[in-house]
Amino acid sequence: MAEATVGEYLASVRMIGVDDGVGLENVVNSFQVTPTEGLLELKAGIPGPQGPAGPDAWPWEWRGDVTDMAALDAIRPTLGTGNRGWAYRVMSTNSVMYWDGETFYPFLEAFGAMGPRGFPNELTIGTVTTLAEGEDAYADITGDPPNQVLHLGIPRGGQGEVGPPGQPGPVMNSADVDNSIPLAHNYVLAYKASTGKLTPTPWPGTAGPWGLGEANFSTGSNVSAASTTIATLTIPGQPTAWRPRVEGGLSMQSHVSSIGAGRADCEVRIGSSTGQIVAIAPGFPTANWFRAQFYPYFGATMSPTSTTGVIPANTTVTLFFVINRNLGSSNYSWTNSAASAIVYAEPVVIP
Incomplete structure (x- = not known):
């Protein structure tokens, strides 16, 4: 009687690679058989040497958004090798389609996906420069995370309207008073020509x-x-x-x-x-x-x-x-x- 083949016994055979730790000794390949299926586990081989560098990728050229794949298919017949590097965003799938000269390569979920967790950053205020009225404000960030410094340039505002009268305040806090000299008992404020300010002066009376x-x-x-x-x-x-x-x-x-x-x-x-x-x-x-x-x-x-x-x-x-x-x-x-x-x-x- 002729020997039966695997195919005569099994409806299908599946082969899978096993992450068994490449290079381990005394590891055998496993073959499991059921009435309808055979499962062959093959050990992963030892990684080979690095292959030669491939050609440089064609530079990307952003061409904008299309609504869906049907809209992209309408463009496909117009593209050739001279359009290599063209890239489109398919809004219905949030994917990017890259044309290599012959076909589109998809980059799925290219928009809106969560990126890798960044470094925690501590942003501190550096210099704050007052610019002339009418100049453009700016904000510059220097340094690398997690130590970055924010530098601001803020234009001076125009002259505002005269506000309501304020509450009475200490006269010694006025810009017109030389408060480097303390106001003592029996002192009054007198104008001093050399400084152009009111200066605490002993009472000039008899x-x-x-x-x-x-x-x-x-x-x-x-x-x-x-x-x-x-x-x-x-x-x-x-x-x-x-x-x-x-x-x-x-x-x-x-x-x-x-x-x-x-x-x-x-x-x-x-x-x-x-x-x-x-x-x-x-x-x-x-x-x-x-x-x-x-x-x-x-x-x-x-x-x-x-x-x-x-x-x-x-x-x-x-x-x-x-x-x-x-x-x-x-x-x-x-x-x-x-x-x-x-x-x-x-x-x-x-x-």
């Missing part, structure tokens, strides 16, 4: 008064000395430069044998008995007691820029009340009865 009473003056009788200090008054430093304005008076007598033979005056001087004179209470050239009144006296020609009699800011000063015999050689007397002196600090602003 300060004081400082005063002396009877007990602060000495008393002298028939004194022959040419000069005698009868009182002193110390005034603390002031925030601005100033001149003393002295008011008050005291009773004096010149011991003369005839009218006009001699005269003693009470003077107020800065820093010592011979310092700059700032006030005087003139005596009377008679032997009678006379009430001498203090008034400002600087003994010099004055102008707004004069520094005569000026006491610098933040300088403590002592004023000396001195009787000087300014006429003749006769003796003099004075009394502290009803003697008084009031001193005001008159601020000085020298341009």
Whole structure:
């Protein structure tokens, strides 16, 4: 009896490749038989050497969209080898069809499919440049993920409409104020020409008064000395430069044998008995007691820029009340009865 063939027993034979780890030893090929089918599993062979490089692909030339395959089939007869590289999008299937000169190669689901997961990125703001009004805005991204930097160019807007009045704000925050100098107690804002701004400045009004009473003056009788200090008054430093304005008076007598033979005056001087004179209470050239009144006296020609009699800011000063015999050689007397002196600090602003 002749031997039967596989084909006489089986309706079909399937052969499949097995991923068995290429090169493993002692692996056999499996052949399984059923009444209607034979299944032959063949081991994968060892990969061969890399083949020669093929010709370069023809450059793509995008030709646009077609609605469906019927529309593409209508184009096919017009294409030849001279149209190699032409590519169309078939909108009904979201596929790309590439013409190689003889036929179309499909790239299915070329649009809308999810791509590979990208690197996580942290975009930081770099430079922000203000452009002139009317220029085009731009945004540039530099660097590689995950460290990229966004650089912006933003054009300046046009002048807007005047808005409603705002709420009152701190004057020291104004651009017109030099706030590098703190605003302290008894300070005001004054315009400073050198900066063109309002600057915190000590209050420019008159300060004081400082005063002396009877007990602060000495008393002298028939004194022959040419000069005698009868009182002193110390005034603390002031925030601005100033001149003393002295008011008050005291009773004096010149011991003369005839009218006009001699005269003693009470003077107020800065820093010592011979310092700059700032006030005087003139005596009377008679032997009678006379009430001498203090008034400002600087003994010099004055102008707004004069520094005569000026006491610098933040300088403590002592004023000396001195009787000087300014006429003749006769003796003099004075009394502290009803003697008084009031001193005001008159601020000085020298341009």
